[in-house]
Amino acid sequence: GDSVTQMEGPVTLSEEAFLTINCTYTATGYPSLFWYVQYPGEGLQLLLKATKADDKGSNKGFEATYRKETTSFHLEKGSVQVSDSAVYFCALGSGAGSYQLTFGKGTKLSVIP
Amino acid sequence: DAGVTQSPTHLIKTRGQQVTLRCSPKSGHDTVSWYQQALGQGPQFIFQYYEEEERQRGNFPDRFSGHQFPNYSSELNVNALLLGDSALYLCASSLGLQGALTYEQYFGPGTRLTVT
Numbered sequence: 001g002d003s004v005t006q007m008e009g010p011v012t013l014s015e016e017a018f019l020t021i022n023c024t025y026t027a028t029g030y031p032s033l034f035w036y037v038q039y040p041g042e043g044l045q046l047l048l049k050a051t052k053a054d055d056k057g058s059n060k061g062f063e064a065t066y067r068k069e070t071t072s073f074h075l076e077k078g079s080v081q082v083s084d085s086a087v088y089f090c091a092l093g094s095g096a097g098s099y100q101l102t103f104g105k106g107t108k109l110s111v112i113p
Numbered sequence: 114d115a116g117v118t119q120s121p122t123h124l125i126k127t128r129g130q131q132v133t134l135r136c137s138p139k140s141g142h143d144t145v146s147w148y149q150q151a152l153g154q155g156p157q158f159i160f161q162y163y164e165e166e167e168r169q170r171g172n173f174p175d176r177f178s179g180h181q182f183p184n185y186s187s188e189l190n191v192n193a194l195l196l197g198d199s200a201l202y203l204c205a206s207s208l209g210l211q212g213a214l215t216y217e218q219y220f221g222p223g224t225r226l227t228v229t
Contacts, residue, residue: 004155032216043117043203043220044156051215089155093216099169100146101205101216103155 002027002094006104009087013080013111021075021107023064023090031092033057033066033073034101038087047075047088080111115140117206117221125227126194134189134224138206144168145187146218147179150201162187163209191226199228 007022025031032051036044048057053068062077073090090104118137126132138145144163148156158171162181176192185206191198202225205218212218 034216036220041222043222044205045220046218049216091155095214099161099214099216100158100171101148101156101218102158105153105155 002031002092002098002102004090004092004102004104006088006090006107009106010108010110013109015082015111015113016079017111019075019077019080019084019109021088021090021109023073023075023104025071025073025090025092027071027092027094027102029095030068031094033064034091034093035062035064035073035075036089036091036103038089038106040086044089080109082111082113085109085111117204117219119202119204119221119224121224122222123225123227125229127229128194128196130194131190131192132194132226134191134202134204134226136187136189136204136206136221138185138187138204139219142206142208142212142219143185144207144209144212145181145185146205146207147187147189148203148205149173150203150223152200156203159189194228196228199226201225 003026034049035047048059050057050066056065087106146161147159150156160170165181181187201223203223204221
């Protein structure tokens with residue numbers, strides 16, 4: 001079945017540091033890939049998405065590139081801020097008649113001043 | 114533009130009891146999905162409702178049931194509660210078949226259910 005594997009957290013970075021959160025997936029066919037962010041006490045917000053191989057999703061300084069050859073969708077940001085502290089979830093929608101999103105376990109990011 | 118709303122925010126129940134959670138989709142959306150997020154885990158898909166029918170179901174027992182009303186709002190019912198049902202329950206809405214196929218889902222803030 002479909003699955004998403006994220007790097008284990010928590011991740012603690014200093015402000016302005018470079019961020020990478022690794023995400024790999026297993027799916028049949030050609031899934032759509034997503035990064036969601038969850039701030040404390042809130043629901044999930046879509047951060048960015050990519051729907052086909054080599055697509056780059058970007059939003060608020062975050063980027064991720066859909067790599068079919070390595071089945072990966074790593075999240076990156078060049079300079080993190082304290083306000084980026086949250087839990088980040090990688091997810092996939094496998095298509096092929098499936099309407100559900102399959103999520104990874106999440107990676108908690110803490111950014112310290 | 115009203116986003117996805119859920120009620121109640123928090124709920125405490127006892128093992129064996131039944132619970133009903135409610136969701137109003139984003140304005141203009143007609144499809145509702147429910148997810149269970151256990152502490153420290155990613156959300157797990159429970160089911161999706163469209164046109165008042167369950168369109169797809171995840172790997173959850175029959176104790177979990179749902180309903181969608183003509184105004185597109187939805188309820189999640191859980192019977193015979195177990196301690197393991199303690200979780201954040203998230204509702205997500207989307208628009209029609211196009212929204213479903215592109216997974217454009219908008220999430221609510223969730224209902225925190227604690228079973229004691």
